Amino acid sequence: MTTRYSKDHEWIRLEGDVATVGISDYAQSQLGDVVFVDLPAKGKTVDAGAEVAVVESVKAASEVYAPAGGEVVETNQAIVDDPSLVNRAAQTDGWFVKLKLSNKAELDALMDQAAYDAYLKTL
Amino acid sequence: MVPFAGYDMPVQYPTGILTEHKHTRAAAGLFDVSHMGQVKMTGADVAKALETLVPGDIQALDVGKMRYTVFTNDQAGILDDFMVNKRDRDLFIVFNAGCKDNDLAHARANLKGVEIEYLESHALLALQGPAAVEVLGRLNSVVQAMSFGMGATLALGKYEAFVTRSGYTGEDGFEISVANDQAEEFARWLLSQPEVKPIGLGARDSLRLEAGLALYGHELDLTTTPVEAGLNWTxxxxxxxxxxxxxxxxxxxxxxxxxxxxLTGIQPEGRAPAREGTEILNSETGEKIGVVTSGGFGPSVDAPIAIGYVATKYAAPDTPLSLMVRGKALPAKTCKLPFITKRYAK
Structure with a gap:
C-alpha cells in the first residue's frame, strides 16, 4: 500500500482495484481551517488531473484534482458532516473519495513519499 | 505573510483563523493596523472645509467624539470610508491603507486653508474583544469610562497614546495610536497579557463580515453610493x-x-460558502439580480454568510434568492445585518 502524491498535493493509495484519494497534510496546513467540502456523486467518472471535489477553508475555496482517472465508488460522508476532520486527519480518516481506477499505470507518474518530501522542500 | 496594500502582513498566526476569530469574540485580539493612514487636519474652519468632500456632519461633532463618513465623487461614488475624530486642536482621521495616497492628494487639492499632516511617525494598534477594556484599564482606568465612539489622548503607563473606543469587529474595543518608537514595546506588553492574542488579516475579515461592516474595495468603491451601501445613517x-x-x-x-x-446580508441555506463575485439570481426565474461583495464562513455564526448588492425589490429581509456557486444555483435568503449581536460599550 504505497501512498503516492500529485504536485497539487493530493495523495492516492491503491488497495486492490480501488484507490483512496485525499489531500496531503501539507495541503491542509496551507488551507487552514476547513469549513466545507463538496464531494462528487457516486458513479461519476473523472480523468487524471480533473476536478473531483472542492474544499473550502475560512480563507478560500480550492479544487481537489483526481491524481488518477476512474469512477467514484465511495465518498467520505464523515468530512461532509465534520469538515475539520480534513485538518485533523488529512491522510487517514479525512479522505475524500474512493476511485475504481481506469488505468493503474497512471500512478507511476506520481511521486512517492521521498519524492514528495523533496518536492515540498522546493516550495 | 502576504503583500497587502504595499505591506507584508500576516493572514493568520499559527493557531489559524477560526481560533483567532473566536478568541477575539471571547477575550481580546490584537491587530496591527499600522498600514492604515493616520492623518491630522488643522485649520480654523477644518470641519466646515471637510464637509465639502464628505456627506457626514463634521461640524456637529463634539470634541472627543468620532464619526464614520466617506469621500464621495461627483457621481456619488465612494473614494474611501473612514473615521473622523474631533480633538481639541485638530481632526484625526484614519484612511484605508490602499486609499491613503489618493485620499491625501484629494484632500490637499481640495481643502484650502487646512493643514494636512500624514502621521508616518505613528503606529496604530487595535485591541478588540470583551476583555479589551480590562486589559487596557491596567494601564489607565480612564478607558473604562469611555463610551463607544469616544477618543482621548491618554498616558497608558509609560506610553503616550491617542485612544478611541472603537473598532471594526462588532466587539467592544480600542484603537490606539502610538509613536513608532514605543509601538513594538507596547504591542509586546499587550501580548503579554493573558487575554490577548495576535490576530491576522483572515480573522480581521471574518470578524468584520459577521459584524456586517463594509470594506472598501468590496462593498464600497467608485461605483457604489452611500445610499446603495446602506450608509444613510451617516x-x-x-x-x-x-x-x-x-x-x-x-x-x-x-x-x-x-x-x-x-446592500443586504445574505444567508445561504446550505453549508457552501458563496465568495466575492458570486452571482445572485432570482430564485424562480434565474434572472441575475445582484452580486456577492464579501462572502465566506462566519466562525461565530457557524455557517456561511455573505453581503452583496441586489436590485432594491429583492432587498427586504427573508427574500429567497439563488447563489450561483460552481455552476449550481444554491438556495439562500436575504437577512438583516449584522450576523452577530454587536457588543459595543454604551
Whole structure:
C-alpha cells in the first residue's frame, strides 16, 4: 500500500482495484481551517488531473484534482458532516473519495513519499 | 505573510483563523493596523472645509467624539470610508491603507486653508474583544469610562497614546495610536497579557463580515453610493437638506426615490460558502439580480454568510434568492445585518 502524491498535493493509495484519494497534510496546513467540502456523486467518472471535489477553508475555496482517472465508488460522508476532520486527519480518516481506477499505470507518474518530501522542500 | 496594500502582513498566526476569530469574540485580539493612514487636519474652519468632500456632519461633532463618513465623487461614488475624530486642536482621521495616497492628494487639492499632516511617525494598534477594556484599564482606568465612539489622548503607563473606543469587529474595543518608537514595546506588553492574542488579516475579515461592516474595495468603491451601501445613517438631516458635498444631488435623489440596488446580508441555506463575485439570481426565474461583495464562513455564526448588492425589490429581509456557486444555483435568503449581536460599550 504505497501512498503516492500529485504536485497539487493530493495523495492516492491503491488497495486492490480501488484507490483512496485525499489531500496531503501539507495541503491542509496551507488551507487552514476547513469549513466545507463538496464531494462528487457516486458513479461519476473523472480523468487524471480533473476536478473531483472542492474544499473550502475560512480563507478560500480550492479544487481537489483526481491524481488518477476512474469512477467514484465511495465518498467520505464523515468530512461532509465534520469538515475539520480534513485538518485533523488529512491522510487517514479525512479522505475524500474512493476511485475504481481506469488505468493503474497512471500512478507511476506520481511521486512517492521521498519524492514528495523533496518536492515540498522546493516550495 | 502576504503583500497587502504595499505591506507584508500576516493572514493568520499559527493557531489559524477560526481560533483567532473566536478568541477575539471571547477575550481580546490584537491587530496591527499600522498600514492604515493616520492623518491630522488643522485649520480654523477644518470641519466646515471637510464637509465639502464628505456627506457626514463634521461640524456637529463634539470634541472627543468620532464619526464614520466617506469621500464621495461627483457621481456619488465612494473614494474611501473612514473615521473622523474631533480633538481639541485638530481632526484625526484614519484612511484605508490602499486609499491613503489618493485620499491625501484629494484632500490637499481640495481643502484650502487646512493643514494636512500624514502621521508616518505613528503606529496604530487595535485591541478588540470583551476583555479589551480590562486589559487596557491596567494601564489607565480612564478607558473604562469611555463610551463607544469616544477618543482621548491618554498616558497608558509609560506610553503616550491617542485612544478611541472603537473598532471594526462588532466587539467592544480600542484603537490606539502610538509613536513608532514605543509601538513594538507596547504591542509586546499587550501580548503579554493573558487575554490577548495576535490576530491576522483572515480573522480581521471574518470578524468584520459577521459584524456586517463594509470594506472598501468590496462593498464600497467608485461605483457604489452611500445610499446603495446602506450608509444613510451617516448623513444627518442638515447635510441631506443642504447638500454641499460631491454627488449631493444624486444622494438626495436616491434618498427621496430609493436607490436601484441595495446592500443586504445574505444567508445561504446550505453549508457552501458563496465568495466575492458570486452571482445572485432570482430564485424562480434565474434572472441575475445582484452580486456577492464579501462572502465566506462566519466562525461565530457557524455557517456561511455573505453581503452583496441586489436590485432594491429583492432587498427586504427573508427574500429567497439563488447563489450561483460552481455552476449550481444554491438556495439562500436575504437577512438583516449584522450576523452577530454587536457588543459595543454604551
Amino acid at each position: 448623513i444627518s438631516k442638515r447635510r441631506r437638506e443642504e447638500g454641499g458635498f460631491p454627488g449631493a444631488a444624486i444622494v438626495q435623489q436616491q434618498l427621496k426615490d430609493g436607490p436601484a440596488r441595495k
